Structures are given as structure tokens and as C-alpha cells.
Amino acid sequence: MAYREKLAWLTLGAMLIAYAVYFTWLALAMRQGEPTLLGILLPFGLAAGGQGILVAGAGAVLAASARRERQDRADERDRAIARRGATAAYYVLLAGMILVGVVMPFGEPAWRIVNAALLAIVVAEAGRLLLIISSYRRGWHG
Amino acid sequence: MARPPIANQIRTLRFLAGEMTQAELGQRIGMTRQTVAAIEAGKYSPTLEAAFRIAHVFGKPIDEVFQWTGESG
Amino acid sequence: MSNIIYIECYRANMEKSLMAYREKVQWVSLATMLLVWGAYFARLAASLAAGRPIPGETLGGFAGAVVLLVVIQVAAIVAIAIHRPSEAEQPADPREREIERRAGSGAYAVLSLLVVAVMLATPLLTIVAPVALGRPSGTVAAMLVGNALLAALVLAAIVHSLWQILLFRRQS
Numbered sequence: 490m491a492y493r494e495k496l497a498w499l500t501l502g503a504m505l506i507a508y509a510v511y512f513t514w515l516a517l518a519m520r521q522g523e524p525t526l527l528g529i530l531l532p533f534g535l536a537a538g539g540q541g542i543l544v545a546g547a548g549a550v551l552a553a554s555a556r557r558e559r560q561d562r563a564d565e566r567d568r569a570i571a572r573r574g575a576t577a578a579y580y581v582l583l584a585g586m587i588l589v590g591v592v593m594p595f596g597e598p599a600w601r602i603v604n605a606a607l608l609a610i611v612v613a614e615a616g617r618l619l620l621i622i623s624s625y626r627r628g629w630h631g
Numbered sequence: 632m633a634r635p636p637i638a639n640q641i642r643t644l645r646f647l648a649g650e651m652t653q654a655e656l657g658q659r660i661g662m663t664r665q666t667v668a669a670i671e672a673g674k675y676s677p678t679l680e681a682a683f684r685i686a687h688v689f690g691k692p693i694d695e696v697f698q699w700t701g702e703s704g
Numbered sequence: 705m706s707n708i709i710y711i712e713c714y715r716a717n718m719e720k721s722l723m724a725y726r727e728k729v730q731w732v733s734l735a736t737m738l739l740v741w742g743a744y745f746a747r748l749a750a751s752l753a754a755g756r757p758i759p760g761e762t763l764g765g766f767a768g769a770v771v772l773l774v775v776i777q778v779a780a781i782v783a784i785a786i787h788r789p790s791e792a793e794q795p796a797d798p799r800e801r802e803i804e805r806r807a808g809s810g811a812y813a814v815l816s817l818l819v820v821a822v823m824l825a826t827p828l829l830t831i832v833a834p835v836a837l838g839r840p841s842g843t844v845a846a847m848l849v850g851n852a853l854l855a856a857l858v859l860a861a862i863v864h865s866l867w868q869i870l871l872f873r874r875q876s
Contacts, residue, residue, distance in 0.1 A: 526827060569805070576808025579864070582815050583857065590853025594846040599830040602849050603823050610819060662797040665724040669799065669875040678798050
């Protein structure tokens with residue numbers, strides 16, 4: 490497996506774990522009444538921080554075990570795959586922001602809008618990483 | 632953006648092929664006229680497939696159409 | 705022989721002056737976005753500065769901006785397609801797809817950074833700003849957050865078009 494593919498798997502896994510925990514907490518908190526914006530900040534900070542620690546820690550292990558591969562600069566195929574993932578994520582995030590930034594403000598409180606924006610980012614990033622993984626798996630050449 | 636280290640003889644070959652236009656060549660290889668112009672001007676490296684299609688249009692081996700001008704080895 | 709060379713150079717220069725269909729579409733997109741959203745946000749800024757951010761007015765302004773944008777862009781793109789139908793019907797070639805991907809990659813970075821920035825600025829937008837504007841209401845807070853996200857979206861779309869135009873120009 491290419492180093493960058495392994496990195497994509499790692500980032501995807503860490504992100505899904507961190508934000509599954511966060512949005513589960515949010516769903517439970519909503520059942521008990523509307524959470525405040527500041528009340529959301531701590532759990533969000535923990536989720537983002539947790540993801541960062543997971544990626545940094547596992548990434549260091551990955552880098553150590555693939556030392557030579559990691560030092561290779563991204564070649565044209567790596568760059569093309571990265572761009573393909575990012576372009577798809579752009580359209581996903583664009584659609585998400587149209588829903589969140591344009592439709593939601595007409596009936597939803599600010600804290601819901603912000604969390605919906607966060608969810609849109611998570612979905613876009615998951616899409617980007619999945620497309621990168623799929624491109625490596627299927628031998629996409631650009 | 633550095634120019635690709637690939638020279639080409641496309642303009643000469645077009646001229647010798649009955650003054651084929653860039654648009655005509657583009658149509659035959661499935662690319663736009665502007666892309667053919669960018670390839671001719673050395674501002675864009677064609678994909679391997681496109682390079683073979685261009686060579687096939689002129690009936691020439693690929694290394695008679697495109698030449699590597701970068702560092703050797 | 706010199707006449708043949710002259711004709712070839714002449715034709716080459718003539719061919720060089722034509723712009724790719726997809727580049728023209730991006731110019732149209734960029735110009736209409738700058739015009740329409742520039743006017744929308746200028747109007748919003750003026751109403752905020754005057755201390756009267758009325759969500760209902762903003763909604764009307766936004767709906768009008770969207771309609772205007774769609775009408776102008778569709779009309780311009782149809783006009784371009786009618787002028788050169790053969791180019792409009794051609795699917796994007798590998799170079800054009802590569803340009804689109806490069807620009808999409810940059811636009812994604814811009815959009816995601818801006819959205820995160822808006823999320824981090826939310827306490828300011830939802831607590832401080834409505835009070836400063838003299839209208840401490842949840843509706844005004846939501847309107848401010850919504851417009852901040854809309855601004856992020858518009859900026860990213862402008863970057864997307866501009867980036868493609870720059871790449872097309874560099875290679876022409």
C-alpha cells in the first residue's frame with residue numbers, strides 16, 4: 490500500500506471516530522434541551538484535539554515504519570489523486586454550505602447552523618479521503 | 632510554472648499534412664484547439680495517450696513527433 | 705516558400721487569439737459573481753452600518769441576487785454556446801479536466817479554511833455583534849452567521865473561477 494494511501498486511511502479513521510463521538514454526544518445533549526454555544530465548545534475541542542492526537546501518534550508510527558517512502562516527494566500521480574479528492578470535496582462542501590448558510594438561517598438557531606457546517610466539513614473530508622483511497626486501490630491514473 | 636522539457640514537431644507536421652489546422656488535429660485526437668496550441672507551444676505536456684494519438688494521425692513514430700530536452704539520465 | 709511561411713505564421717497568430725469555451729464560461733462566472741455578490745454584500749454592509757440589519761430585507765436581497773446571477777450567467781453561456789456550438793458540445797479534454805482539478809483543489813482549501821474561521825468567529829457573530837448593532841436577537845445572530853458562510857462560499861467560488869482563468873491564460 491502506498492504511504493499516502495495509508496495516511497489517508499489513518500486520517501479517515503481518526504476523523505470518523507472523533508466526530509462520531511462528538512455528534513453522538515450532541516444528539517444526546519439535544520434531547521435534554523438546547524445546548525449553549527459555549528457548552529458545545531469543550532466537547533468539540535476534545536473531539537478535534539483527540540483526532541489530532543490520534544493522527545499525530547499513529548502518523549509518527551507510520552512514518553517510522555515507512556521512512557524511505559515517506560521521504561519521496563509526491564509524484565504526478567500522487568498529486569493528481571490528491572487534486573481529484575480535493576475537487577470532489579469542494580463540490581460536496583459547496584452543496585453543504587448552500588444548505589447550511591443559505592437555507593438554515595431562516596429557521597434555525599446559530600448553534601445548529603455551526604454544527605451543521607461542521608458536519609458538512611466532516612462529510613466533505615470523508616469524501617475526499619475515500620476518493621483518494623479508492624483512486625489508489627483502483628489504480629486511477631488521471 | 633516551468634515549461635515541460637519536451638520539444639515537438641507538431642506545427643511542421645501539420646503543415647506537411649496538407650496544412651492541417653489545430654482545430655482539425657484537435658478533432659482527430661479528441662482535444663480542443665486550444666489544448667493543441669498549448670502542446671505545440673510547449674506550455675502543456677500531453678498525456679501519453681494523447682501523444683500516441685497525435686503521432687498516429689501523422690503516421691510517425693512518437694519520437695519523431697516529441698523529443699526530450701531535459702537533463703539526460 | 706517565404707509566402708508559405710508568412711501564411712502559416714499569419715494563420716498561427718489568428719488561431720492563437722481564440723479563447724477556449726470553458727475559459728469564456730469562467731470569465732462570465734467570475735464577472736457575474738463579482739457584480740452581483742459585490743452589490744449584495746455592499747448593501748448588507750450599508751444596512752449593518754446604519755444599525756438596521758433586518759433579516760427579512762436581507763432575504764429579499766439574497767433571493768434577488770440569486771435570480772439575477774442565474775439569469776445573467778445562463779444568458780451569457782447560451783450566447784457563447786450559440787456563437788461557437790462545436791466547442792460548447794465538446795466534452796472537457798484531459799488538459800481542461802486537469803485545470804479544473806487544480807482550481808478545485810485550491811478552492812476547497814479556501815472554502816474549508818473560511819468555514820472553520822466562521823465557526824471560530826461564531827461567538828462574536830452571535831453574541832457580541834447583535835448587541836453592538838442594537839438588535840440582540842437570535843434571528844439577527846443566525847442572519848449574521850448565514851451571511852458569513854455565504855461570503856465564504858462566494859469567495860471560494862471566485863477563487864475557483866479565477867484560478868482556472870489564470871491556468872488557461874498561462875497555457876495559451
